[in-house]
Each structure stands twice: as structure tokens, then as C-alpha cells.
Amino acid sequence: xxxxxxxxxxxxxxxxxxxxxxxxxxxxxxxxxxxxxxxxxxxxxxxxxxxxxxxxxxxxxxxxxxxxxxxxxxxxxxxxxxxxxxxxxxxxxxxxxxxxxxxxxxxxxxxxxxxxxxxxxxxxxxxxxxxxxxxxxxxxxxxxxxxxxxxxxxxxxxxxxxxxxxxxxxxxxxxxxxxxxxxxxxxxxxxxxxxxxxxxxxxxxxxxxxxxxxxxxxxxxxxxxxxxxxxxxxxxxxxxxxxxxxxxxxxxxxxxxxxxxxxxxxxxxxxxxxxxxxxxxxxxxxxxxxxxxxxxxxxxxxxxxxxxxxxxxxxxxxxxxxxxxxxxxxxxxxxxxxxxxxxxxxxxxxxxxxxxxxxxxxxxxxxxx
Numbered sequence: 608x609x610x611x612x613x614x615x616x617x618x619x620x621x622x623x624x625x626x627x628x629x630x631x632x633x634x635x636x637x638x639x640x641x642x643x644x645x646x647x648x649x650x651x652x653x654x655x656x657x658x659x660x661x662x663x664x665x666x667x668x669x670x671x672x673x674x675x676x677x678x679x680x681x682x683x684x685x686x687x688x689x690x691x692x693x694x695x696x697x698x699x700x701x702x703x704x705x706x707x708x709x710x711x712x713x714x715x716x717x718x719x720x721x722x723x724x725x726x727x728x729x730x731x732x733x734x735x736x737x738x739x740x741x742x743x744x745x746x747x748x749x750x751x752x753x754x755x756x757x758x759x760x761x762x763x764x765x766x767x768x769x770x771x772x773x774x775x776x777x778x779x780x781x782x783x784x785x786x787x788x789x790x791x792x793x794x795x796x797x798x799x800x801x802x803x804x805x806x807x808x809x810x811x812x813x814x815x816x817x818x819x820x821x822x823x824x825x826x827x828x829x830x831x832x833x834x835x836x837x838x839x840x841x842x843x844x845x846x847x848x849x850x851x852x853x854x855x856x857x858x859x860x861x862x863x864x865x866x867x868x869x870x871x872x873x874x875x876x877x878x879x880x881x882x883x884x885x886x887x888x889x890x891x892x893x894x895x896x897x898x899x900x901x902x903x904x905x906x907x908x909x910x911x912x913x914x915x916x917x918x919x920x921x922x923x924x925x926x927x928x929x930x931x932x933x934x935x936x937x938x939x940x941x942x943x944x945x946x947x948x949x950x951x952x953x954x955x956x957x958x959x960x961x962x963x964x965x966x967x968x969x970x971x972x973x974x975x976x
Contacts, residue, residue: 608798608857615850623849624823624840637853644856645804648863649789650780655812655838658805659852663771664694666790666805667738669842670767671698673815674736681707684733688713688721688750689940690743693933695769699738709733715940719746719895723754730762737766741773745934745946746895747878747903749777756785765811771795775952776874776901778867781806797953798858799851805842812838819844870953874902877951881960888964890971894946902951905932908967910976913947919973920947923966 615637621630623638646654660666679685685699689712702708711734713725726737737759742749752768759766767788773779775795788811791804807815817824817835821844826834835841862870881904885891894905908916917929928948931938938944949963 608854608861611854611857612799612850615853619853620850622846634849634853638847638849641852641856644859648859649774649804649806650782651806652782653809656781656807656809658807658839658842659847660790660803660805661801661848662794662803663769663790663792664803666788666803667695667767667769668698669805669818670788670790670807671702671738673818673842674765674811675699675702675706675708676816677814679706679708679735682709682733683735684709684711684731686711686713686726686729686734686737686739688726688739689715689937690719690721690740690746690748690750691738691934691936692740692744692769692771693935694771695738695740695767696936708735712936713739715746715937718748718897719743719941720748720897721750723751723758726755727758730758730764734762734764737764738769739766740769740771741779742776742901742903743895743897743934743937744772744903745905745932745937745948746897747900747905748895748897749773749899749901752786753784760785772901772903777871781808787811793851793855793858796855796858797861798855799848802848802851802855807839807842812842817841817844821845823847865953873953874951874955877955877957877960878902878904880957881949881951881963884960884964885967888967890976891967894941904949904951905946906949907943907946908970908976911970911974913945915974916947916967916970919970920963920966923962923969925963925966927963 621634623635642654642657645657679702685708699710703710711729713721713729756766765787768786770789771792774791787808789806793802794800824836824841824844826836890909892907913929917927920927930945
């Protein structure tokens with residue numbers, strides 16, 4: 608992927624969709640070919656349903672802004688869960704502040720999971736959209752998104768899924784899932800930083816107003832009027848991340864070569880091994896025990912702050928994250944300020960879990976607990 612970015616800048620770079628010279632046409636063709644590749648990878652019906660963004664955060668903001676502008680009014684309800692990353696809460700909060708919308712939370716159970724019955728209980732005739740995570744980045748809970756979408760369809764309620772954790776670790780098929788919006792961060796899929804994908808069902812592509820204004824997303828600009836471009840183009844304002852988009856094809860090639868189901872199977876084996884190791888340590892508390900768990904391992908150690916855990920583990924060459932992981936609402940619900948998190952990818956193995964376990968023991972020795 609890095610070689611692809613470098614080669615593109617050296618030999619093929621140009622702004623896309625702007626000019627007719629050879630480099631511009633070649634760059635545009637490469638850029639648009641990745642849209643086709645993403646369409647195929649997630650099994651979207653139309654290439655126009657693929658919108659390039661800066662990340663899942665921008666994708667969710669786009670939907671909240673455009674959908675909210677047209678369809679959310681005072682007293683309307685937006686249903687999220689207590690598992691949500693701030694990126695799938697703050698954009699909806701803006702609508703609460705600006706338009707008087709109501710945000711309802713499907714509650715997390717004692718296992719760190721959100722059950723379908725809880726979602727069903729929170730839906731009312733005022734629910735205008737359901738916005739949920741695919742996989743929690745704290746408890747690892749894999750939500751029953753297909754069942755949730757089916758439930759929403761019965762009420763004609765659109766569903767947005769934050770797929771930041773879902774897309775890298777599981778097979779995603781937009782036709783099987785059936786959601787209206789699915790947001791992805793490409794760096795989680797072994798791709799470049801600063802790039803995201805927003806799947807938007809075509810009915811919404813045609814219906815919703817633009818999110819940002821600028822070059823590329825307009826049809827005609829006059830002193831007294833503006834008309835916007837059609838389809839996905841109206842959501843891609845300004846100069847796009849051409850090199851990042853082109854290089855993302857290599858990340859998808861990498862995933863497809865191994866096979867996403869093989870990746871998920873490998874990660875699950877490493878995760879289960881790691882959980883087994885850490886559960887033998889009486890001072891370690893594993894966060895959550897959901898029915899279905901993604902490759903996230905959050906934990907605390909008795910009498911040691913997670914930031915101190917991360918610092919000591921770093922000295923052993925073990926890189927983890929410490930804090931609330933942009934999930935303060937969930938941490939408040941759990942009654943803890945912060946946790947330590949080990950994220951498992953295709954490049955990890957059981958030996959890494961052994962090293963993590965030993966490093967935790969070393970941390971306990973340092974703090975004499």
C-alpha cells in the first residue's frame with residue numbers, strides 16, 4: 608500500500624474529475640475503479656451508493672447533518688445504544704441542541720451487550736432513525752444488526768450502522784444486512800489514515816441534501832441560484848484524497864487474499880486464547896462477556912490505573928490503549944473512569960497473548976499488587 612501511494616504521487620497524481628489531460632483522466636479512472644471495488648466488496652447494489660469520506664466519523668456526521676436537516680424536528684427521537692463511540696453520539700447531540708430532538712439509549716446489560724428486546728422496547732412512533740455500532744470497541748459485543756434492521760423495517764425506520772469495528776473483523780454484505788447507512792474507517796482495514804467509506808442506500812442518495820459545499824459537488828452556480836450534482840458526487844465536496852483512495856485497493860486486495868472469514872477465525876482463536884490467559888490472573892478484570900465477541904480485549908488490573916498499565920506495558924514493547932476509548936457513557940454505566948484495551952488483528956498470534964500476560968504480571972510486580 609505504501610509503495611502504491613508513493614508510485615501514484617511520483618507517476619500518476621492529479622486532481623480527479625476536474626481536467627481532460629492524460630494524468631487527470633488516468634487518476635480519475637483509478638479513483639473511480641476503487642469505488643467499483645468497494646461496491647463489490649460490500650455487495651452494494653449501485654456504485655453510486657459508495658461515498659468517500661475522511662473516516663467513519665465524517666460519514667456519520669454527514670448522515671446526521673443531511674438526514675437531520677430534512678427529517679428531524681422538535682420531539683423526534685433518535686435511538687442509539689450505551690455502547691456508542693462518541694462519533695455516533697455527538698453528531699446526534701447537535702440535532703438535540705439545534706432542533707430539540709430527543710436521544711434515547713438502548714441500555715447495556717450486565718454482560719456488556721445490547722439485546723434485541725431492549726432495542727424493541729425503546730422504539731416508539733417518534734423514532735426517526737436508529738444509529739448503532741456493529742461491534743463495541745470496549746466490550747467487543749457484536750450486535751444483532753440484521754435483526755435490528757428487520758425490526759426497524761417493520762416500522763419504516765432507517766438504520767445507520769457504525770461499522771468501524773465491524774468492517775475489519777467480519778464479512779459485511781449490504782444486501783444481507785439491509786441497513787440504510789454503513790460507515791467505515793479505512794485505516795482499520797489496513798488502509799491509509801484519513802479515508803473512510805460511507806455506504807448510503809440509493810433512495811437516500813437521491814433524497815438527502817448535500818453535507819458540505821464546494822467544488823466538485825455542484826452542477827451550476829449563478830449569482831442568484833445553485834444546483835447540485837447528482838448522486839454520490841453531491842456528497843464529495845472539494846479535493847478528494849486521491850492517493851489514499853487509490854491505495855485502498857491494495858488493502859482490500861490484502862484482505863481478500865487472506866479471506867475475511869479466515870481473518871475472523873484467526874482473530875477469534877487468538878482472542879479466546881488471550882481471554883483464557885488473563886482470566887487465570889485474579890487481579891485482572893475482563894470488561895464484558897457478550898454472547899458474541901469481536902477481537903477487542905478490554906481489562907483493568909486491581910489497584911493500577913490503566914494509564915500506568917499502558918506505560919509499563921510499553922516498556923515491554925506491548926502497545927495497548929488506555930482511557931475511555933471515546934466511550935464515556937459506557938464507562939460511566941460500568942462505574943469506571945478508564946480501561947486498558949488490547950486490539951487484535953490478523954498480524955497478532957498466541958505468542959503476543961503470552962507476552963501480554965507476562966507484561967501484565969511485570970506491571971503487578973512494579974506496583975507490588
